[in-house]
Amino acid sequence: MWINKELKKREIQGNLRTLKKTSQLIDFASNDYLGLARSDRLKKAILQEWTQGVGSTGSRLLTGNSLYAETVEDKIAQFHGCEAGLLFSCGYLANLGLFSAIGAGNVIVYDTQIHASVHDGMRLGKGKTIPFRHNDLCHLEKRLRSYAPCFVCVESVYSTDGSFAPLQELVILCQHYGAELIVDEAHAVGVFGPQGKGRVYEEGLTVFAQVITFGKALGSQGAIVLGSSELKSYLLNFARSVIYTTSLSFPSLVAVNCGYDLLPQMEEERLQLFKNIALFKQIVKTSSSSPIQPIVIPGNEHVKARAQKLQQIGCDVRPLTSPTVQRGKECLRICVHAFNTEKEIQHCLEHL
Numbered sequence: 100m101w102i103n104k105e106l107k108k109r110e111i112q113g114n115l116r117t118l119k120k121t122s123q124l125i126d127f128a129s130n131d132y133l134g135l136a137r138s139d140r141l142k143k144a145i146l147q148e149w150t151q152g153v154g155s156t157g158s159r160l161l162t163g164n165s166l167y168a169e170t171v172e173d174k175i176a177q178f179h180g181c182e183a184g185l186l187f188s189c190g191y192l193a194n195l196g197l198f199s200a201i202g203a204g205n206v207i208v209y210d211t212q213i214h215a216s217v218h219d220g221m222r223l224g225k226g227k228t229i230p231f232r233h234n235d236l237c238h239l240e241k242r243l244r245s246y247a248p249c250f251v252c253v254e255s256v257y258s259t260d261g262s263f264a265p266l267q268e269l270v271i272l273c274q275h276y277g278a279e280l281i282v283d284e285a286h287a288v289g290v291f292g293p294q295g296k297g298r299v300y301e302e303g304l305t306v307f308a309q310v311i312t313f314g315k316a317l318g319s320q321g322a323i324v325l326g327s328s329e330l331k332s333y334l335l336n337f338a339r340s341v342i343y344t345t346s347l348s349f350p351s352l353v354a355v356n357c358g359y360d361l362l363p364q365m366e367e368e369r370l371q372l373f374k375n376i377a378l379f380k381q382i383v384k385t386s387s388s389s390p391i392q393p394i395v396i397p398g399n400e401h402v403k404a405r406a407q408k409l410q411q412i413g414c415d416v417r418p419l420t421s422p423t424v425q426r427g428k429e430c431l432r433i434c435v436h437a438f439n440t441e442k443e444i445q446h447c448l449e450h451l
């Protein structure tokens with residue numbers, strides 16, 4: 100009875116979630132920014148590289164560790180200029196493990212637009228958590244004056260509206276107040292920085308931890324937390340989302356490994372992606388310079404109706420409704436890709 104009541108409530112509020120089949124429409128919705136997930140190049144590389152079995156057979160701390168997993172981990176850490184890294188099954192579990200593990204007994208100051216996985220991790224950590232207004236350095240400084248030493252958590256490219264965190268300024272502020280900065284690079288890696296190494300690398304910064312996910316520009320699945328060897332060891336001991344779960348399967352590890360091999364060779368795709376973003380912004384003025392372009396259409400029903408209209412003319416555009424975003428900030432989250440053609444972008448925007 101109560102399940103039905105809760106679902107009905109959502110339906111009335113206009114935010115009932117249902118599954119949709121992947122469509123044959125023009126992709127303006129996926130996080131496959133470079134087109135790696137659909138590329139023959141990645142598929143071929145995986146098939147050549149995959150010689151082991153399938154399942155990892157256990158958690159990393161039991162039978163699920165392998166030389167291959169350790170090699171991939173070290174290779175990724177080195178690629179991003181970090182001392183060490185620890186693999187997780189996905190970005191959600193990486194943030195869950197990281198923030199629950201560091202949360203206990205510590206204060207975490209977070210940007211209000213931070214991803215749901217960080218919120219869930221902080222909740223599990225049961226430490227003190229303090230928000231600061233999105234990208235508002237004055238507000239953050241006020242928080243640091245009251246709460247440092249603490250952790251500060253941001254996304255280098257925010258997943259909902261594509262805005263950039265001011266990383267240089269954040270590092271300076273954190274250093275001044277003795278705070279540790281954690282940067283979720285989910286939407287930056289593959290796209291920004293030399294060879295797609297991300298925004299932290301691009302800006303020449305060192306931070307306490309970086310969270311990198313493989314399900315977006317890298318075209319596969321999984322995640323890694325990068326930082327010091329000490330942090331890796333701490334997470335292996337305290338991050339329950341890595342301790343109590345089967346580690347990544349060999350096909351997943353191979354896909355990640357091959358994705359990283361291909362990243363340096365994808366300059367052409369990155370160039371085309373930025374050309375497409377520039378074209379998009381010529382037609383519609385938005386605040387974002389990333390592949391994620393938000394068009395705010397307040398109200399769940401309004402934004403859903405607009406997305407549906409775009410789908411009817413062949414464009415796969417998805418709405419972000421509340422409570423995923425704040426009420427009144429419902430938007431179309433249009434993702435621009437390297438493989439979108441000029442004609443496709445114009446067609447989509449003409450009907451906006």
Ligand SMILES: Cc1ncc(COP(=O)(O)O)c(C=O)c1O
Nearest residue numbers: 189190191214258283285312314
């Ligand atoms: C900023 C951010 N962090 C973490 C995640 C979770 O990553 P994954 O999809 O690998 O679980 C996402 C994906 O939605 C994200 O956008």
